[in-house]
Amino acid sequence: xxxxxxxxxxxxxxxxxxxxxxxxxxxxxxxxxxxxxxxxxxxxxxxxxxxxxxxxxxxxxxxxxxxxxxxxxxxxxxxxxxxxxxxxxxxxxxxxxxxxxxxxxxxxxxxxxxxxxxxxxxxxxxxxxxxxxxxxxxxxxxxxxxxxxxxxxxxxxxxxxxxxxxxxxxxxxxxxxxxxxxxxxxxxxxxxxxxxxxxxxxxxxxxxxxxxxxxxxxxxxxxxxxxxxxxxxxxxxxxxxxxxxxxxxxxxxxxxxxxxxxxxxxxxxxxxxxxxxxxxxxxxxxxxxxxxxxxxxxxxxxxxxxxxxxxxxxxxxxxxxxxxxxxxxxxxxxxxxxxxxxxxxxxxxxxxxxxxxxxxxxxxxxxxxxxxxxxxxxxxxxxxxxxxxxxxxxxxxxxxxxxxxxxxxxxxxxxxxxxxxxxxxx
RNA sequence: GUGGGCGUAGCUCAGUUGGUUAGAGCGCCAGGUUGUGGUCCUGGAGGUCGCGGGUUCGACCCCCGUCGCUCACCCCA
Numbered sequence: 468x469x470x471x472x473x474x475x476x477x478x479x480x481x482x483x484x485x486x487x488x489x490x491x492x493x494x495x496x497x498x499x500x501x502x503x504x505x506x507x508x509x510x511x512x513x514x515x516x517x518x519x520x521x522x523x524x525x526x527x528x529x530x531x532x533x534x535x536x537x538x539x540x541x542x543x544x545x546x547x548x549x550x551x552x553x554x555x556x557x558x559x560x561x562x563x564x565x566x567x568x569x570x571x572x573x574x575x576x577x578x579x580x581x582x583x584x585x586x587x588x589x590x591x592x593x594x595x596x597x598x599x600x601x602x603x604x605x606x607x608x609x610x611x612x613x614x615x616x617x618x619x620x621x622x623x624x625x626x627x628x629x630x631x632x633x634x635x636x637x638x639x640x641x642x643x644x645x646x647x648x649x650x651x652x653x654x655x656x657x658x659x660x661x662x663x664x665x666x667x668x669x670x671x672x673x674x675x676x677x678x679x680x681x682x683x684x685x686x687x688x689x690x691x692x693x694x695x696x697x698x699x700x701x702x703x704x705x706x707x708x709x710x711x712x713x714x715x716x717x718x719x720x721x722x723x724x725x726x727x728x729x730x731x732x733x734x735x736x737x738x739x740x741x742x743x744x745x746x747x748x749x750x751x752x753x754x755x756x757x758x759x760x761x762x763x764x765x766x767x768x769x770x771x772x773x774x775x776x777x778x779x780x781x782x783x784x785x786x787x788x789x790x791x792x793x794x795x796x797x798x799x800x801x802x803x804x805x806x807x808x809x810x811x812x813x814x815x816x817x818x819x820x821x822x823x824x825x826x827x828x829x830x831x832x833x834x835x836x837x838x839x840x841x842x843x844x845x846x847x848x849x850x851x852x853x854x855x856x857x858x859x860x861x862x863x864x865x866x867x868x869x870x871x872x873x874x875x876x877x878x879x880x881x882x883x884x885x886x887x888x889x890x891x892x893x
Numbered sequence: 894g895u896g897g898g899c900g901u902a903g904c905u906c907a908g909u910u911g912g913u914u915a916g917a918g919c920g921c922c923a924g925g926u927u928g929u930g931g932u933c934c935u936g937g938a939g940g941u942c943g944c945g946g947g948u949u950c951g952a953c954c955c956c957c958g959u960c961g962c963u964c965a966c967c968c969c970a
Contacts, residue, residue, distance in 0.1 A: 475961080478962095529968095530968055530969085534968090535968075535969090552969095580968085580969080582894095582969080583894080583965095583967085583968095584962090586963080586965095587969095587970075588969070592969095592970060593970090594970060596970095661967090725969090726969055746969070746970075748970060749970070751970075773970065775969090777970075800929080800930095802929095830923090830928090831928050831930095832923095832928085833922085834929085834930090835929050835930040835931095836931085837930085838930060839931055848928080850929095860928095860929090864931080873929085
């Protein structure tokens with residue numbers, strides 16, 4: 468209990484040990500599979516970047532860039548930041564390497580934000596996501612969004628809603644912002660305490676405010692979705708139609724304003740209906756048609772999404788989805804005074820089997836107990852009797868009738884019998 | 894950054910207006926069954942009661958500080 472100061476995970480971080488880590492492996496594997504089906508390739512990029520990458524990407528005014536980033540200076544005097552989200556780094560890598568278009572990349576990465584932890588919110592959390600750069604085609608918006616949707620389905624999630632909105636491009640958004648500012652200015656006195664003095668700096672944020680005062684003011688005001696230019700409106704309609712043609716329902720959510728400044732046109736968020744906590748967004752993303760240029764690249768568009776692993780795990784638990792574990796298939800019990808099992812265990816493992824064993828020369832009873840708890844289906848017993856006879860006893864630990872049947876096998880035939888038995892009962 | 898709740902065994906927790914050697918269940922180890930798990934019985938190990946200070950004859954209990962966990966605001970994944 469008492470341990471030296473500092474010998475514990477930092478605030479807001481967690482260790483994930485087996486068997487819980489098996490859920491992560493399964494989730495990550497499922498995502499990798501679906502990303503590959505959509506022809507996305509894995510990208511691995513550094514977890515820290517020059518601060519400018521994040522500042523220019525996320526927007527200097529944003530809460531995240533200002534107060535939540537882990538910033539440090541290295542020994543060479545460089546100002547660096549720990550990745551707070553996935554997109555900026557991918558775009559930076561894209562600009563740096565000029566890959567062929569369209570560039571479709573998926574990632575799994577930790578993300579760091581200095582915030583007060585609470586349920587579903589940590590200082591180090593983990594995201595999986597994709598970015599697709601180099602095309603404005605609404606079909607790519609549809610691919611990115613549907614990939615997320617199919618992935619959630621593959622996990623077994625049922626109670627997920629897709630909220631969608633369009634932020635327009637710089638032109639129509641600019642026109643709209645004037646209308647919105649006019650409206651907010653006229654009703655300034657009715658805004659909530661926080662936004663009354665600050666609405667002018669970022670009027671869109673007010674739309675996102677959940678306090679009753681602001682909700683009432685903005686409800687009577689203009690919505691961006693009604694003021695999109697022809698091109699943006701057409702693009703948005705194509706995205707929704709594409710999703711609809713796949714049977715994916717998207718709910719128009721005109722107040723949806725996501726946290727990063729870089730979004731244009733399509734923005735979306737996946738919310739869980741079963742999470743009771745305030746952190747019910749399990750993923751989100753959008754199009755960013757100016758970001759590549761802002762980071763020094765050609766003026767090409769992109770779109771992506773990110774999803775939080777910890778939150779997905781919370782939802783999986785809330786929806787009571789059964790999660791596959793990783794258990795040994797065999798447990799080898801060896802009670803001989805000399806090592807009689809290492810070579811056999813090696814043979815089994817090289818044949819692809821997951822094999823557990825006991826250590827410290829414990830009694831047969833203790834080893835059998837360990838075998839039972841390991842979750843293995845079969846136990847192989849080698850005691851002095853088997854050793855002398857050149858045999859191995861194979862015992863079924865998961866026999867449906869309770870008492871497991873056991874048979875004696877010649878040492879040379881063990882592998883063949885084990886493979887047959889395990890295949891027989893998948 | 895703001896506010897609430899909580900830190901007692903590996904885990905989940907109990908602990909009577911502050912009173913002697915701090916308990917339970919589960920888990921773990923061993924034995925009952927000198928070669929057999931899952932049920933049952935018996936026994937055992939394991940705690941500077943988060944840490945530091947204070948009040949008191951005496952503190953797991955009261956007070957202060959501190960560290961940590963947790964929930965909410967905020968922000969978001």
